[in-house]
Amino acid sequence: MSLKAISATDAASLDKDLMEIGGWSLDQLMELAGLSVSQAVWKIHPPNAGKNILVVCGPGNNGGDGLVAARHLAHYGYTPSVYYPKQGKNELYQRLRIQLETLSVPFIDDFQSALKTTDFLVDAIFGFSFGGALRDPFGEIVRQIESANVQVLSVDAPSSWDIQGGPPKEGPGAKFMPHALISLSAPKPCVAFYRGRHFIGGRFLTKDITDKYGLDLPKYQGIDQVLEIGVDAEGRL
Numbered sequence: 200m201s202l203k204a205i206s207a208t209d210a211a212s213l214d215k216d217l218m219e220i221g222g223w224s225l226d227q228l229m230e231l232a233g234l235s236v237s238q239a240v241w242k243i244h245p246p247n248a249g250k251n252i253l254v255v256c257g258p259g260n261n262g263g264d265g266l267v268a269a270r271h272l273a274h275y276g277y278t279p280s281v282y283y284p285k286q287g288k289n290e291l292y293q294r295l296r297i298q299l300e301t302l303s304v305p306f307i308d309d310f311q312s313a314l315k316t317t318d319f320l321v322d323a324i325f326g327f328s329f330g331g332a333l334r335d336p337f338g339e340i341v342r343q344i345e346s347a348n349v350q351v352l353s354v355d356a357p358s359s360w361d362i363q364g365g366p367p368k369e370g371p372g373a374k375f376m377p378h379a380l381i382s383l384s385a386p387k388p389c390v391a392f393y394r395g396r397h398f399i400g401g402r403f404l405t406k407d408i409t410d411k412y413g414l415d416l417p418k419y420q421g422i423d424q425v426l427e428i429g430v431d432a433e434g435r436l
């Protein structure tokens with residue numbers, strides 16, 4: 200199955216359209232994005248493969264998707280924990296955090312130790328608004344993830360990758376190739392550099408909006424919020 204990619208600028212504009220024209224709130228979009236991330240985790244790493252899931256969340260909405268996913272994973276019977284080194288100011292993130300704390304999902308400080316004991320990692324650090332060189336503390340965090348012996352699912356883009364141009368040429372992230380990637384709404388151009396399992400999620404697009412941005416409407420099956428799509432040997436979708 201092939202799906203067209205969307206640039207970072209169009210992805211931001213598409214979200215704006217959904218909220219300003221389509222009647223959506225950010226909470227709703229993030230809830231469906233995070234729900235699809237949790238379903239992708241289930242498909243890749245079902246609970247009988249190990250229940251300890253470490254969700255690493257960044258300061259923006261990509262991190263918000265991770266917080267939502269962690270909540271769903273707790274309800275599915277996993278034992279998620281969250282590493283959230285730089286919480287964003289938006290009150291939405293504070294509410295998502297409270298929801299996790301009331302479920303007794305731990306927010307951990309010792310990332311290095313958590314990496315050694317986790318069964319699976321969700322990279323919800325940066326999505327389509329990432330740009331430039333990694334600023335502290337994220338350079339070291341990405342370096343630890345890429346050298347850890349654990350399967351990773353990246354949310355929307357492998358964190359540290361340029362959304363257009365793919366992995367950095369050197370430094371943290373240069374060797375980062377997650378086991379799986381879930382693109383939200385539509386793949387981002389950096390997927391051309393990606394080799395691994397590839398999912399699409401964010402089941403809320405309408406034909407009007409896919410036509411406006413020249414995208415394909417994924418053919419989700421039944422009640423699934425996530426669909427696995429392929430990437431060929433040359434990185435084409």
Ligand SMILES: NC(=O)C1=CN([C@@H]2O[C@H](COP(=O)(O)OP(=O)(O)OC[C@H]3O[C@@H](n4cnc5c(N)ncnc54)[C@H](O)[C@@H]3O)[C@@H](O)[C@H]2O)[C@H](O)CC1
Pocket residue numbers: 214225228229232257258259260261262263264287324325326327328329330331332333334335337354355383384385401
């Ligand atoms: N339509 C959908 O599918 C939806 C997707 N969602 C998710 O939202 C992100 C995009 O969120 P946004 O808040 O715009 O940005 P990010 O989370 O990618 O990052 C912003 C955050 O990162 C900081 N930052 C940027 N570059 C750097 C750097 N080089 N070093 C350190 N820090 C950096 C920046 O300052 C901000 O704090 C999308 O990918 C989806 O995952 C939504 O949930 C809604 C619907």
Ligand SMILES: [K+]
Pocket residue numbers: 261322323324325326353354355356357358
């Ligand atoms: K990410």
